[in-house]
Amino acid sequence: MRCCLKFFLIFTFAFTLCLNASSQNSQSHTKPNILLIFADDLGYMDCGFNGSKVMETPNIDALSKKGMVFNNAYAGAGNCAPSRASLISGRYSPTHGVYAVGSTTRGPVDLMKLVPVRNTISLNPSFKTIAEGLKGNGYATAIFGKWHLADSGDTRPEAQGFDLYFEGRKKQSDKKSNTENDPKGVFSLTNEAIKFMQANKEKPFFTYLAHHAIHSKLEARPQSIEKFRKRGLNEKMAIYAACTYDLDASVGVILDYLRKSGLDKNTLVIFTSDNGATQLSSQEPLRGNKGCYYEGGIREPFVAYWPDRIKPGTVNSTPIINLDFYPTFMALAGDKKFKGDGEDLMPLLLGQRSTTIRKSIYWYFPGYLDNPVIRGRDKVFRSRPVAVIRKGDFKLHLYLEEWILDGGKDRINDNNSVELYNIRTDEGEHNNLTSSNVAKRNELLNDLLNWMEKTKAPLPTKITATNKPVQGNVSGEN
Numbered sequence: 001m002r003c004c005l006k007f008f009l010i011f012t013f014a015f016t017l018c019l020n021a022s023s024q025n026s027q028s029h030t031k032p033n034i035l036l037i038f039a040d041d042l043g044y045m046d047c048g049f050n051g052s053k054v055m056e057t058p059n060i061d062a063l064s065k066k067g068m069v070f071n072n073a074y075a076g077a078g079n080c081a082p083s084r085a086s087l088i089s090g091r092y093s094p095t096h097g098v099y100a101v102g103s104t105t106r107g108p109v110d111l112m113k114l115v116p117v118r119n120t121i122s123l124n125p126s127f128k129t130i131a132e133g134l135k136g137n138g139y140a141t142a143i144f145g146k147w148h149l150a151d152s153g154d155t156r157p158e159a160q161g162f163d164l165y166f167e168g169r170k171k172q173s174d175k176k177s178n179t180e181n182d183p184k185g186v187f188s189l190t191n192e193a194i195k196f197m198q199a200n201k202e203k204p205f206f207t208y209l210a211h212h213a214i215h216s217k218l219e220a221r222p223q224s225i226e227k228f229r230k231r232g233l234n235e236k237m238a239i240y241a242a243c244t245y246d247l248d249a250s251v252g253v254i255l256d257y258l259r260k261s262g263l264d265k266n267t268l269v270i271f272t273s274d275n276g277a278t279q280l281s282s283q284e285p286l287r288g289n290k291g292c293y294y295e296g297g298i299r300e301p302f303v304a305y306w307p308d309r310i311k312p313g314t315v316n317s318t319p320i321i322n323l324d325f326y327p328t329f330m331a332l333a334g335d336k337k338f339k340g341d342g343e344d345l346m347p348l349l350l351g352q353r354s355t356t357i358r359k360s361i362y363w364y365f366p367g368y369l370d371n372p373v374i375r376g377r378d379k380v381f382r383s384r385p386v387a388v389i390r391k392g393d394f395k396l397h398l399y400l401e402e403w404i405l406d407g408g409k410d411r412i413n414d415n416n417s418v419e420l421y422n423i424r425t426d427e428g429e430h431n432n433l434t435s436s437n438v439a440k441r442n443e444l445l446n447d448l449l450n451w452m453e454k455t456k457a458p459l460p461t462k463i464t465a466t467n468k469p470v471q472g473n474v475s476g477e478n
Contacts, residue, residue, distance in 0.1 A: 031138065031204040032306070032332050033197070033267040035258070036325065037251060038087075038208065039301075040080065040146060040215040041290055043277025046244055047301045054237065054281075055244045059252035060303065063271060066312045067305030068349060072319040072423075074361060074390070075275045078297040078383060079290055079369070080215070081121070081148050083274045083322065088149065088160075089127040090326030090340030093364050094457035096123060098149070103472020104367025107381050112469045113401040114385055114460035116367035119472075122150030123160070128338075130326045131161030131206065137333035140200040144168060144189045145210035166192045168212070183219035184243055186211055186250035194257045201263060206329065209254070213247040216278070220246050240280055268332065268349075269305040272322065276300075282374050287429040289373040291382035293363055293397060294429050297373065304349050311351055318348055319390050321361050360391040362451050366400065366460045368469075377419075385460045389448040393424040396444040400460060409445075418445060 044050055048057045049064040050071075076086025077093055085091075085098035093099055097120035100106070104116040123129070131141040142164035143157050150156075157165040168189045182188055193209045220242030227245070228238040251271065258264035276290045276297040277283055288294030302320075304310055323342035330336065331344045343357050369382040377399075378384060385400035402417035412418060413435070420433040420441045434441050451457075461467065 030266075031334065033204055033263060034134070034139075034206045034329050034332065035193075035197075035254070035267055035269045036206075036208050037254070037269065037271045038145075038210045039247060039271075039273040040211055040213060041275065041278055042214055042244065042247070042273035042301060043281055043283045043289070043296065044286060044299045044301055045283045045296075046214075046277055046281055049303075050301055054233070055241050057244065057248040059248045059255065060271060060301070063251070063255065063269075063305055064303045066307075067269070067303050068310050068312075068314045068316055070302040070304070070316050070318070070320055072317055073272060073300050073302030074319065074321045075273070075298045075300050076322050077275065077363065078293055078365065079275050080146075082365075084146075084148050084210075085123050087274075087322040087325055088123060088129045088131070090130065090323050090338065090342050091127065092323065092341045092362055092455060094452070094455040095341070096120070096127065098123065099365055099367055100369065101148075104365075105469050105472035107368050107370030109469040109471055111380055112368055112384075113405060113463070115463055115467055115469050116385060116460050117458045119367065122155040125154040125160060129160045130329060131157070131208070133161070133326065133330050133335065133338055134206045134333055135161050135163070137330070137335050138204060139333065140196075140203055140205040141208075142166070142193070142196045142205070143208040143210060144193045144196075145185075146212055146215075147210070162208075164196060168192070180222060183221065184211075184213045184246060186213050186247050187253065190250040190254050194254060197257070197263065198261070201261070204333070211247060211250075214240065214243040218243045236280060264307055267306065268309075270303070270325070271305075272302045273300045274322075279371065279374055284374075285428045287375050289382070291369040291371070292373045292376055293365065293383060293386055293388045294373070294376070295423070295427060297382075298363065304345075306349070310349050314351070316348055318357060319361055320345060320348075320357075360389050360447055360451070362390075362448065363388040364452070364455075364457050366458060387448055387452060387457070389444050389451070390423070391444055391447060393422050394420065394440055394444055395423050395429070396420045396441065396448060398445065398448055404459065404462065412445075420444065 049061040075083040077083040081101045082098045104119040144166045168185045218239045224242035228241040283296030286296035288296035328345040330338045387398045397419040402415045406415035421429045
């Protein structure tokens with residue numbers, strides 16, 4: 001009897017130790033994984049679930065039914081580099097200083113009325129990035145694809161919090177083999193991301209899958225192109241739609257892996273894009289395209305998916321912006337100390353009322369981008385210097401040439417410096433309410449000016465004999 005009791009006590013003690021160890025091990029993995037799928041130049045109207053009549057995105061559409069769609073989700077800027085800088089830093093553009101790709105002096109300099117603010121082409125290493133924040137909270141971190149914030153020394157992703165960086169551009173030796181099967185690299189990036197998640201499944205991971213698709217050069221599998229040729233699309237649009245279709249197929253691959261591996265149960269998946277579509281793809285009923293600050297340039301497709309946590313098939317109309325990813329992901333990691341410019345989206349994602357979501361969203365572009373957009377304000381530039389605020393249903397554009405040169409607030413009634421739209425009733429930004437809703441105009445304008453002062457947003461300057469705009473170098477990016 002004593003022997004049995006002794007054995008029982010030893011067994012109970014050992015079992016308790018194992019149970020505690022198992023519990024402790026389990027606790028170390030309770031932080032959710034994060035997968036951010038970030039498309040390049042995929043417009044709001046380029047997804048089936050948003051109403052596209054040209055593109056076919058069956059996997060993304062299926063994801064929208066399983067998760068939560070935000071139909072007022074915005075990029076941090078109208079084109080690639082500044083949008084990514086805002087996402088990675090959690091800061092608005094006046095703080096990080098990345099306003100454009102390459103240069104803010106793009107287009108005919110003789111038609112520029114101001115000297116633009118000089119652009120910064122890299123994210124200053126002094127910013128603690130979203131990857132550094134998550135890595136400091138026990139996450140394995142990796143980026144697959146487009147970094148686009150300089151790529152040498154202390155500006156490389158590996159120097160800014162990412163354990164792994166797989167850029168994915170085709171090597172010369174790989175071009176022939178990739179031409180048929182994966183010309184845009186969507187599947188190779190996806191497969192590398194899957195390898196990373198598989199290797200790090202015993203700890204929380206942050207996988208930033210930043211596709212090069214569908215940014216030019218447009219490329220797609222031959223069978224995908226043929227599919228859209230048969231639909232009667234012209235050659236350019238057939239390739240455009242096929243590139244989007246291949247991107248969608250790669251999304252299906254990674255979602256299938258998460259489901260089969262069981263990782264989906266503890267993984268927040270975000271799918272969105274960096275800015276609006278190029279002029280090749282009309283974003284009607286939205287106005288404009290990539291590079292401008294009308295809705296077609298900055299409103300993005302957005303789906304959040306997390307089984308058993310995010311209610312499937314839901315739509316949220318709260319305006320959000322990609323700066324919100326940083327505080328949201330940090331909150332998931334159990335760290336709410338980061339004080340950036342975004343807001344934690346978790347209450348919204350979980351169907352709760354948010355008491356902290358900001359009242360307004362802002363954009364700032366103090367330069368010039370060439371190539372006019374569809375139904376834009378300008379016949380020469382995609383954008384001239386502009387500051388923008390979205391507050392509730394209303395959105396105000398402040399054009400800085402007219403503001404600085406034509407009398408500012410004293411001449412606001414006739415200098416064409418301000419445009420005001422009700423986005424809820426006029427998402428196409430057709431009806432300028434500047435004259436008919438003066439109270440709302442003044443409210444948003446004052447908020448915007450106060451924000452510019454608070455962020456120390458640098459203003460473009462008047463042209464003088466010794467200070468003239470000089471054509472910038474953009475290295476082939478648009």
